[in-house]
Amino acid sequence: MEALRIGEVARRTGLTQRTLRHYDELGLLVPSDRSGADYRLYSHDDLVRLLAIQHLKSLGLSLAEVRDALDAPGGDAASLLRRHAEDVERRIVAEQELLARLRSLARAAEAGWDEVLDAIALSERLRHPEPAVRFRAALTGHATAPFDDLVELLRTDPEPGVREAATWALTQQPDGAVGRLDQALASGDDQSRHALAHVLGKLRDPAAVPLLARLLRDEAGEVAAKAAFGLGQIGGAGAVDALMGALGDARSLVRDEVAAALARVDGADEPLLAAVTDPAPTVRSLAAEVLGLRASPGSGPALAGLLHDPDREVRFAALMALGQIPGDAAGRAIEGEVDSPDEHTRLLARRLVADRQAFAAPRARNARAT
Incomplete structure (x- = not known):
């Protein structure tokens, strides 16, 4: 194959000449030859390397990582790809958090940018390093606090008072909070499911009874006991049926809470x-x-x-x-x-x-x- 000048390579590949020059400067793709007028000349092997560069770039590797991979083909490709996969996972988590925040802010943006800025300021207070600031933000900003921020406080905040303030704020959310809470917390760790049972009981919403009945069978005893307590707070025939079904639970912690709940519910x-x-x-x-x-x-x-x-x-x-x-x-x-x-x-x-x-x-x- 006849060597190609940089313009022809750019035309055939869709890359710009500026990009090809940048690859040359980095040592990523150095043309095999130069013409008498000092034009870059690319051989067949150069084009094969360029194709490899594009393939590796499609994986999201940096140009430095691509160069290292091509210059040391016997290197540890598996380790590099695993590290890159971990980086991608971290970026996905960050992007998902950003997406959730944007959607939450969009609900506050109906009246204009002032409301968006207020919501951002409240969100920052809910994430403040001082527990007292987070506590006040949850109590005073419950009407406009982003749902996801309150759920995060309830799930992970190290201060019991802050978690309780977040619980109260979530009980002030509009109709539909039960389903949203289930989606946000049910598939999480023991602490998340415990928080879900806690706030569902506080809501006193009969719609929460099936969810609490499910949590009453949770493998974590603390979660099941909190679900029993929540069912006792809500009451009703469905709650009584669920509690009666747990009278024979093998865990004394759960049985004790079931007994206490049945002692106070009607019916x-x-x-x-x-x-x-x-x-x-x-x-x-x-x-x-x-x-x-x-x-x-x-x-x-x-x-x-x-x-x-x-x-x-x-x-x-x-x-x-x-x-x-x-x-x-x-x-x-x-x-x-x-x-x-x-x-x-x-x-x-x-x-x-x-x-x-x-x-x-x-x-x-x-x-x-x-």
Whole structure:
């Protein structure tokens, strides 16, 4: 092949002569020859190298990296490509963050650039190194604070007070916050899912119940326990059903929070009474405990029946629960255990009888006085 002058190479490749001269100056593509008039002359091998340059550039490699790769073909290509891939990943993350911020700012830009600048200033305060500044920004700027910035505070801020301020600010977001929170946090780490359960409970939105029911089954006990707490905050039939399904959770941390939630929500008496016949002793025991916390007189007969349960822990839980149930029927059931052959049951029954008598004495005196 006849050597080509720089103009012909530029025409055939679509590159500018300035680019080819720059490659020459860098030592990336030095023409193999010069004409008598000192024009650059490119051989076939030069054009092959130029094609290789363009291929490597298409991977996003810098010109210096391309030169090193071509000048040392036996070098560690895998390491170079891995490092470059890591750089690309970092740039993608940064670009995604920028994209999210631009979209957030676009929502604030409907009235003009003043609102955009205000939103940027608020965003900077939410990222301020001083916790007090971040705290005030979340509280005072909740109406215009970018959703993504508040979520980031809730997810990662080291200060509990700042996270709580971000939680409150997110509860002031317009309708649709439940779905957006799920998208932003559900697929994150344990801390992100814990934050999601926390803010969903604070929202008190029935639409959050299915999400909290899912988090109640989370592999992280702290997340599941926070979901139970959130379901107790929201209440309703869906929340009760989800909590009842977790009565037999193997983790004591979760069971304790489930019990506390069921003790305070409306509509739990009937499913709890049904649960005292569950095949699992753990479920029967916890159902009895919660019925005691609810102190509903109607649960007395079911709890009295559990005093004959084959499981000792269930019997003990039922006796403890009866101690919190008002009425003579519960009292008689307790008195029936004061001579129990089981020492712990006997001692507890006697203490409960004494407590009920001590409580009843002032009431009787007050009744006589009136």
